[in-house]
Amino acid sequence: MKKNLFLLLFLFSFVAISQTKVGGVVLDDSGKPVAFANVLFKNSSEGTITNDNGRFYMESDNDYDVLIVSFIGYDTQEIPLTSRVSYNMEVVLKESTEQLDEVVVYSGKQSKKNNPAVEILKKIWAKKRENGVRKFKQYQYDKYEKIEFDLNTIDSALMESKIFRGLEFVFKDLDTSRITGKTYLPIFLNETFSKVHGDNLLDEEKEVVLGNKNSGFDNNQAIIAFVKDLYQNYDIYDNYLKFFDKSFTSPLSRTGVDTYNYVLRDSAFIEDKWCYNIVYYPRRKNELTFKGDFWVNDSTYAIKNINLEVTKSANINWVKEIYIEQDFDVVNDSVFLLKRDYMLSDFSFQKKEESRGIYGKRTTVYDNYVFDISKPKSFYRAEGNPFDPQILDRDSVFWKNSRLEALNKDEKGIYQLLDTLKTVPKFKTYYNLVSVLGSGYIEIDKWNLDIGDVYSIFGFNDAEGFRLRGGARTYFGQNDPWRLEGYMAYGFSDKKVKHGFSAKFLLDKKSRLIISGGNRRDIEQLGISLTSTNDVLGRSVASSAIFTVGANDRLTNINLSTFNLEIEPLTNFRIRLGSSFRTLSSALPDAFSLEYVDSESPTGISSEIKQFDLSTLLIYTPGKRTIGYGVERKDINDNYSTLLLNYTRGIDGFLESDFNYSKIQFSYTQPWQLGGFGRLFSTIEIGKTFGEVPLGLLNVVPGNQTLFSIYNTFPNLDFYEFVTDTYASVHLEHNFNGRLFSRIPLLRKWNLREIVGLRGVWGELSDENIALSAPTNIPLRAPNEKIYYEYSVGIGNIFKIFRIDFNFRGNYLDSPNARPFSVTGTFGFNF
Known part of the structure; x- marks a missing residue:
């Protein structure tokens, strides 16, 4: 955003309006610009220095009639100011020929020793x-x-x-x-x-x-x-x-x-x-x-x-x-x-x-x-x-x-x-363009409604083919105490209509007591995140990627209903109590199966999972800053850590729910600003599932078959290549912000930025869970022999907007169709 x-x-x-304004360029006697030259109004402490191109601009509320320009190694110039405003000045400094006794002259790179300024x-x-x-x-x-x-x-x-x-x-x-x-x-x-x-x-x-x-x-x-x-x-x-x-x-x-x-x-x-x-x-x-x-x-x-x-x-x-x-x-x-x-x-x-x-x-x-x-x-x-x-x-x-x-x-x-x-129609048009591209929504003020988001209109996957999506939300202002939002989508291959809607209400502004709920019926690529989500409106890039590596056919039909109660008793500490009921089945049964052994089924096998869950989610984000007091707030910084603890209890029998289990998950994400060495982003995740559950309820190590660099995924893993019920993972990505390339003369002028990444995961999968999903047509394997790891090197800021990553698989190269190397990338406007 x-x-x-x-x-x-x-x-x-x-x-x-100032009394004295001056501006221009400082050159040496060969016509080259003098960077960092001192420019000062005489008999004052008001001054500046020239930029890399020798240019300067300065103004003062006082009247001055002489400008002093100096630089070590050159003769000082005193320039009379004949008018209050003097632009486009060209000041030429001549190399100094004076020999000064017992004076240390500093020029170019200064010594760190015996330098009074350093002392x-x-x-x-x-x-x-x-x-x-x-x-x-x-x-x-x-x-x-x-x-x-x-x-x-x-x-x-x-x-x-x-x-x-x-x-x-x-x-x-x-x-x-x-x-x-x-x-x-x-x-x-x-x-x-x-x-x-x-x-x-x-x-x-x-x-x-x-x-x-x-x-x-x-x-x-x-x-x-x-x-x-x-x-x-x-x-x-x-x-x-x-x-x-x-x-x-x-x-x-x-x-x-x-x-x-x-x-x-x-x-x-x-x-x-x-x-x-x-x-x-x-x-x-x-x-x-x-x-x-x-x-x-x-x-x-x-x-x-x-x-x-x-x-x-x-x-x-x-x-x-x-x-x-x-x-x-x-x-x-x-x-x-x-x-x-x-x-x-x-x-x-x-x-x-x-x-x-x-x-x-x-x-x-x-x-x-x-x-x-x-x-x-x-x-x-x-x-x-x-x-x-x-x-x-x-x-x-x-x-x-x-x-x-x-x-x-x-x-x-x-x-x-x-x-x-705001009363001029042409300005309204410009403002609306800015607003639409910035928020992703088209504002319809007379209805207090936003149409969008526009960035989710088009998509493609193997199950739906070409896909169109349109949505809307209520919007009266930035401090709305309630919000309704929804979307509808249509796939041209499966000829099916999908939808999602949510409602949320802020019941108490001081404690931020929020009640919310919604329903979603759609096709999704599950297993993009180890930490599960109950978002009824979101959609992963993997579910709509036009270009993928290998077959992108492990997609799931999902019908999800949720109800949540959230409170923030302390600043940046949220507690969410929730319930959800989901129905899962394969969107492409011939290529990908979610079937499991079911003794109560006439065939002994069920192809659809029905599950009711209760969950408790604790989220702590120390240092996070927001604006707005409504049901939805905006973050205004990104340098805070996030600690997440989630406990899920699956209950069988209720609403025909199929499984009884418990799952606990913890994640810790921390950005580290390492001074002149750049920025490190780190994430640690651990989790365990207690009880027997089929593939649709296990934790899938997040692969990435798209061509996009997506943090917290493994770009050399296929979807569902590793499946676990117990796991621990770590992701590290460091951006040096050009510190290394800036020291290489041939690369310096390109302002490229170097990025390195290291990620690993270890996990286990019990024999009981493997047997429960035995009819599946994909192998169920966990990285339990040793930690699976990948590493990557990347170049960012290519033409200021592109980044490319070269990803290497560290082990498990004997897996069927293992990808030892991949290239991913992304683009965007970054400072």
Whole structure:
């Protein structure tokens, strides 16, 4: 979903006035751009550095008449500014010929030894856990955040294009970015005011949101979730800063000396505090790094001001610029507290200067710090899911008093602009296109109904042949207390109609007590997951894959009815009590059988399984963040772990149920952000079935005969190749995010990413269960002789959207039709 939303922002894209604005390029005397040159307004601490292409842009609220441009090894240039706005400047630096005695000159790659900047950096490391709110037992403060999205690089060609015909009024008031110098048009604004409470002794923090206000896509939960996920909190003192699912090495990191060059550029008084100014820039290209500078106090070694700009060569897609500024307030001689955090991202298909895109800007302001007021531990944990509809409906007086930074004229105009745009038919068409591609549903507002999802319309398998599916759901808003959803499908080969429907109701908002149920009658590829599911609406890729390896004929007719009761007594801890009744039979009996020995059948064999189950499911997702208070919420992060414990009790006799058994299953999934070494995704699963059950109720090791790379499956196993009643499996997949390829000159410019995987499973299958399913026409075998394992190597980010994996089977090569090697792939928009 997030990948689709990112694409949508580009489909849709087809500051107060400063006193001094400058922009241009810095070259050496041979005409080559000078990267990381220092650009500074004379007699000020306001400055920037040039990007990889030698370009810079800077503006100030103050009047300046001289610009200073310098770089180590070159003569410093002082350039008079004859007007308030000076764009397209071309500054030429000449190589320095002066010989300075007793001065160490740093150029190119800086030494890690005898470097005064590195010595200061070491003192920052020693003091970083003593700075800011960490100096106090408890803390609380006010936090105001605004997130804005703007169309950028607005020029006459865009304004006169057909896409904006009839919408020319939106260009009436355009402004220029103080970071990039590009014109922009605001299209979205989200404001949040909250109070943050923390306890360093308990290692707890809680944010209480008091007000939230949206413009633009105010009722589109999917888009808002995407925006929230883009901008998560970070601490510049951490070794790694996470943006867009990538870990960037912080310039204050303990590993920074291996990643960055540091130069002590200047020292000066800032608000009566003597500070050092240190410039940093990356040692190598194509790594996830920044360039910029920071001012640090000479006694506390606390950061007073820092700016970070992602280098253009960094291995990140669809983002042309990332710029961050943080300012800290001096409270007393030893306390520096974060005052303002500003982040700008320039999203674009290309990294060329002239390419159009979308700005994403987040400004966070902190104020009213209070310290050492303790609160009980229950305060941080008791209130699991607060719901206050007034948060979304605060009046203008509240926002006037709560904004710690006033809206500028452009931001004030967003609310009025979007209200006007929503009345324009052409804009509604564009908005609907964005919404459909992002959520997968076509909105019909007058009926409070969504049609879809559009991504499940077409399918193909051996039993149904070509397949069409259409569905709908109720949708009044993102906080709906109930939802009805269903679909119908038709297979052109078997000429049968299939369906699925569900209903869910939120009975209590605070405890999130939900009652749900549904029915599904369809054809499905079972055994895609070891941990069973009772989803009446979902459908696996394997059930509809057009291209498969070998015969895809082990499909099942399923008639499933469910009823569930779910509650969330503690934040991110859910308990679900459920019941289900299912009927299973082979969809292609000549190729695949689910028959089992049945002494009560006239033939001694039954081909249909009827089963009633009761289940208890415990799900714990520590660190998970969501938005919305309705029956369905949206996740806004993906770095949380998931622990799942499921107990199922099969009861025979009830509703003609066939088997009496018990099954217990546990799984643990954890993403690991390993700093500059990338991201590891891991899953462990174990399970056991007590009692005799046929093939349809056993645990099938998930094979994968499709051409798609699907996590948690074994791409070199056929469907039903291994069957178990006791199992343990592990899946590991690590994405280095280009760390290795970035060190290979011939591959560096391609920004490829290396992925490695290792997966294994061990299992047993009792003789009784084998005998019960003896009539089956496929061999029943478990990987009990030794652990079955596979490994893979992959290349990602091919042309920015493709990934290909080469998968190798480690053992059990004597199995009939064993596949020792396979190639799978996937595609999508990833940062």
